[in-house]
Amino acid sequence: MEEKKPFQIGDIVMANRVVLAPMAGVSNVAFRLTVKEFGAGLVYAEMISDKGLILRNKKTLDMLYIDEREKPIALQIFGGEKETLVEAAKFVDQHTNADIIDINMGCPVNKIIKCEAGAKWLLNPDKVYEMVAAVVDAVEKPVTVKMRIGWDDEHIFAVENAQAIERAGGSAVAVHGRTRVQMYEGKANWEIIRQVKENVNIPVIGNGDVETPQDAKRMLDETGVDAVMIGRAALGNPWMIYQTVQYLETGELKPEPSVQEKIDVCLLHFDRLIKLKGEFVAVREMRKHAAWYLKGIRGNGIIRNAINQVETAEELRAILNNVVEQSREQQEREMHVV
Numbered sequence: 001m002e003e004k005k006p007f008q009i010g011d012i013v014m015a016n017r018v019v020l021a022p023m024a025g026v027s028n029v030a031f032r033l034t035v036k037e038f039g040a041g042l043v044y045a046e047m048i049s050d051k052g053l054i055l056r057n058k059k060t061l062d063m064l065y066i067d068e069r070e071k072p073i074a075l076q077i078f079g080g081e082k083e084t085l086v087e088a089a090k091f092v093d094q095h096t097n098a099d100i101i102d103i104n105m106g107c108p109v110n111k112i113i114k115c116e117a118g119a120k121w122l123l124n125p126d127k128v129y130e131m132v133a134a135v136v137d138a139v140e141k142p143v144t145v146k147m148r149i150g151w152d153d154e155h156i157f158a159v160e161n162a163q164a165i166e167r168a169g170g171s172a173v174a175v176h177g178r179t180r181v182q183m184y185e186g187k188a189n190w191e192i193i194r195q196v197k198e199n200v201n202i203p204v205i206g207n208g209d210v211e212t213p214q215d216a217k218r219m220l221d222e223t224g225v226d227a228v229m230i231g232r233a234a235l236g237n238p239w240m241i242y243q244t245v246q247y248l249e250t251g252e253l254k255p256e257p258s259v260q261e262k263i264d265v266c267l268l269h270f271d272r273l274i275k276l277k278g279e280f281v282a283v284r285e286m287r288k289h290a291a292w293y294l295k296g297i298r299g300n301g302i303i304r305n306a307i308n309q310v311e312t313a314e315e316l317r318a319i320l321n322n323v324v325e326q327s328r329e330q331q332e333r334e335m336h337v338v
């Protein structure tokens with residue numbers, strides 16, 4: 001296989017080039033650890049508000065929790081002003097065992113943009129430089145940035161912004177190949193990601209529309225990036241991470257999981273979520289995850305409806321266990337027919 005230098009950010013050397021994306025409302029420790037066990041080389045936590053950290057908001061502080069088994073990990077912060085961003089970064093630097101501090105410069109959501117955070121900075125490489133330099137100066141841990149390629153089609157400063165990040169002392173940049181205006185529409189532009197890689201010396205992580213292990217290989221080959229970041233394809237599907245790691249290492253495509261395997265991992269994820277957030281919140285958050293895990297399973301529409309009504313962990317577990325039972329019976333029936 002290819003002889004390329006290992007994927008490294010600062011002093012941290014990753015075991016492979018497959019990275020779990022930060023996803024708000026998803027990438028908490030319960031999900032990250034589950035994905036990590038499927039071999040992710042690096043995991044990103046969901047974005048954390050600088051103001052929440054500074055105000056010592058309990059929910060925000062809880063988001064800093066890291067399990068040793070999921071390392072290496074990047075904690076991502078967002079904010080609109082230099083002072084608060086720096087203060088939040090210092091807090092993460094001194095009070096967490098995160099390996100990397102990541103700054104969010106890609107979030108397209110209006111709530112975030114209104115406070116000048118997220119993708120808004122992408123219009124101004126000088127601002128990008130100023131923010132990153134201030135954070136880098138204030139902390140010991142490596143600082144990275146996750147950004148979109150630009151604001152809209154007329155304002156794509158991906159290369160300039162990545163160069164600003166590099167000059168400011170940033171240790172890596174992750175690039176989602178869409179503009180802010182695109183939100184999640186259209187296709188991710190990998191050509192711009194390639195241009196970024198060509199024009200900086202820090203590691204570049206490519207992101208956007210990696211849906212299969214083959215996509216991951218194609219992104220690495222076509223853009224030359226140091227690693228691929230996977231978001232939506234890993235929802236309810238940590239096997240995607242395992243299959244990608246395996247495919248990149250051996251060229252072999254591992255089979256899809258059985259229904260039993262899917263439900264077992266879903267239940268493990270659920271137990272972790274209960275430990276993290278308590279039963280009430282976990283049951284409600286798990287509804288969307290369960291729907292993702294059930295994707296592709298026969299009759300999943302009816303099961304999803306039932307899941308959306310559950311109130312207790314016991315009810316949810318019973319439905320999920322029943323899915324395995326039904327699929328087993330279905331298989332037996334099919335064997336008889338044959």
Ligand SMILES: Cc1cc2nc3c(=O)[nH]c(=O)nc-3n(C[C@H](O)[C@H](O)[C@H](O)COP(=O)(O)O)c2cc1C
Binds near residue numbers: 025026106146176229
């Ligand atoms: C539910 C959800 C939440 C997200 N939250 C964040 C976030 O907190 N921080 C961030 O930088 N990007 C966030 N993103 C963007 C993803 O990290 C990623 O850039 C995007 O989904 C494109 O990658 P994909 O095509 O592999 O999904 C989020 C995406 C989704 C779907």
